[in-house]
Amino acid sequence: MSDELPAEVLAWIGRVVVVDEAEVLVERGLIENFCSSVEDGNPLYWDETVANEVCGGIISPPAMLSAYNRPHPWTPKRGDKPLNRPLELHFKVKDALDYPRGIVTELCFEFGVPVRPGDRLRAEQSLREVSEIKTNKLGTGRNWTIDVTYKNQSGAVAGVETLSFFGYRRAS
Amino acid sequence: MNPDIKRLDTSVLAVGDKLPVLQVDISAQKIIAAAAATRDWQPLHHDYAFATQKAGTPDIIMNSPTQAGWISKYLTDWAGPLARVQRMSFKMKDAICPGSALCFEGVISRVEDRVDEGLALEVEVLLTVAGDFKTKARVLMMLPNEQLQNPWSGL
Numbered sequence: 001m002s003d004e005l006p007a008e009v010l011a012w013i014g015r016v017v018v019v020d021e022a023e024v025l026v027e028r029g030l031i032e033n034f035c036s037s038v039e040d041g042n043p044l045y046w047d048e049t050v051a052n053e054v055c056g057g058i059i060s061p062p063a064m065l066s067a068y069n070r071p072h073p074w075t076p077k078r079g080d081k082p083l084n085r086p087l088e089l090h091f092k093v094k095d096a097l098d099y100p101r102g103i104v105t106e107l108c109f110e111f112g113v114p115v116r117p118g119d120r121l122r123a124e125q126s127l128r129e130v131s132e133i134k135t136n137k138l139g140t141g142r143n144w145t146i147d148v149t150y151k152n153q154s155g156a157v158a159g160v161e162t163l164s165f166f167g168y169r170r171a172s
Numbered sequence: 173m174n175p176d177i178k179r180l181d182t183s184v185l186a187v188g189d190k191l192p193v194l195q196v197d198i199s200a201q202k203i204i205a206a207a208a209a210t211r212d213w214q215p216l217h218h219d220y221a222f223a224t225q226k227a228g229t230p231d232i233i234m235n236s237p238t239q240a241g242w243i244s245k246y247l248t249d250w251a252g253p254l255a256r257v258q259r260m261s262f263k264m265k266d267a268i269c270p271g272s273a274l275c276f277e278g279v280i281s282r283v284e285d286r287v288d289e290g291l292a293l294e295v296e297v298l299l300t301v302a303g304d305f306k307t308k309a310r311v312l313m314m315l316p317n318e319q320l321q322n323p324w325s326g327l
Contacts, residue, residue: 034206035241042245054253064237064241086214104236
């Protein structure tokens with residue numbers, strides 16, 4: 001297999017390739033569903049009085065940053081075919097490099113302005129880097145890193161999620 | 173500030189200090205409820221037949237936002253709501269499945285007074301099941317200090 005990257009992948013490095021407008025608004029019911037599921041009683045997510053005093057109102061837990069930009073399974077407008085798959089850029093890279101398998105190896109979140117009920121987030125996916133071809137116990141493939149920058153309706157950055165992947169083909 | 177709001181005594185924090193251990197019994201309901209709440213419909217997180225027969229995992233597995241949620245809960249239960257998580261990174265070594273007694277352990281790895289920005293506290297969190305390492309996280313939180321009573325102010 002050639003070590004040279006396909007031209008389309010090279011062209012993606014360092015720029016925003018996929019933009020997702022969230023199909024759902026941030027709202028308290030979603031926040032409470034999540035906090036209930038991980039037993040998080042932080043009053044910033046539940047108690048308006050405390051949240052108002054500490055951070056100006058109820059906020060969304062940081063771990064939900066990526067939740068709002070995942071597509072609905074179905075909508076009346078587009079049926080069950082979302083415009084983009086979740087983490088579309090990862091799949092574009094994986095397909096362009098012709099790797100049947102891909103796993104997340106590392107995740108990093110940097111948080112900015114709090115996400116609040118009523119916000120609608122926009123996710124901008126960019127490709128930071130792609131490694132040389134390497135072989136490990138999983139198989140032969142490449143690592144790549146994708147940054148997803150989440151912005152609210154005012155353009156303020158709510159956070160950046162950096163995901164490192166290993167796409168590979170098992171040894172035959 | 174309301175005196176009922178939990179506030180950590182930061183004057184006694186030091187590198188190497190251990191946080192209280194948390195153990196959570198992970199059920200299928202916990203994994204599926206959180207996957208749904210993070211709007212993650214990948215079958216690996218709710219479909220046993222898919223997970224075991226197609227993906228080759230021993231059962232359905234906990235998704236990464238859920239792990240981040242439990243880690244965040246673990247830290248702010250200890251530090252209180254004034255603690256603002258600023259950065260979280262983690263490496264997942266092995267899947268977390270139903271039937272696991274998931275154990276959270278935290279150790280302070282950095283304490284840095286950033287004056288007007290508050291107190292930066294870094295904690296390394298280890299998630300294990302029966303002693304086996306599953307996920308390792310590093311979390312940077314901002315806490316109040318003498319100059320900044322509330323790390324959320326201005327955001």
